[in-house]
Amino acid sequence: YDDLAVVCYINSTAELKKYSDVCVTSSNAVKIVKNLPNKNIFFIPDRNLGHFVAKQCPDKNFIFNNGCCPRHVVITKEMVEKAKAEHPLAKFAAHPECTEDVLELADYVGSTSGIIDYVVDTEADEFIIGTVDGVFNEIRKKAPDKKLYTVKPDQVCVNMKKVTLEKVLDVLENDTNEVFVDKELADHAMKPLNKMLELAAK
Structure with a gap:
């Protein structure tokens, strides 16, 4: 090519x-x-x-x-169909790292920020969220009356959860865990x- x-x-x-x-x-x-x-x-x-x-x-x-993405690929079409059956009035918002058959069931497909904006700005009251649970807190800050449902009970990115405010503060105050990248590579x-x-x- x-x-x-x-x-x-x-x-x-x-x-x-x-x-x-x-x-x-x-x-x-x-x-x-x-x-x-x-x-x-x-x-x-x-x-x-x-x-x-x-x-x-x-x-x-x-x-x-x-x-x-190991977090999105485990969301299956069957899980989404089950969630839709349990919450028939809910709109389904999915992240594009989900599989194609899952995206075909979505009312909206977009990034994390896109999903947040969609839920906040859409008139519907109920939403099934097809991405990691970190978006729930942000949505609830902006639209506390919206009802949010997960597709599966453990939609958690364990790698993202490793970064905490306490760890960031420790790095800034004490220079701990500093990462050095080779200049040529950087x-x-x-x-x-x-x-x-x-x-x-x-």
């Missing part, structure tokens, strides 16, 4: 970014890919987010990596991040 662009999800390692042309978030991935001049897109590492973007960029040729990893900011501004 002479014009191949490697498009990398932002929550990937610096090593992976080193070999990427541009980074994306779940909220800007479609815009970034559409703004790329390249026809051929190697989307890494999440195949589900890649398929979601590909459907909205039909003029591009996509190559997918066989990776996925310089390479910054290039796709800067490219994302450039394309997002268009």
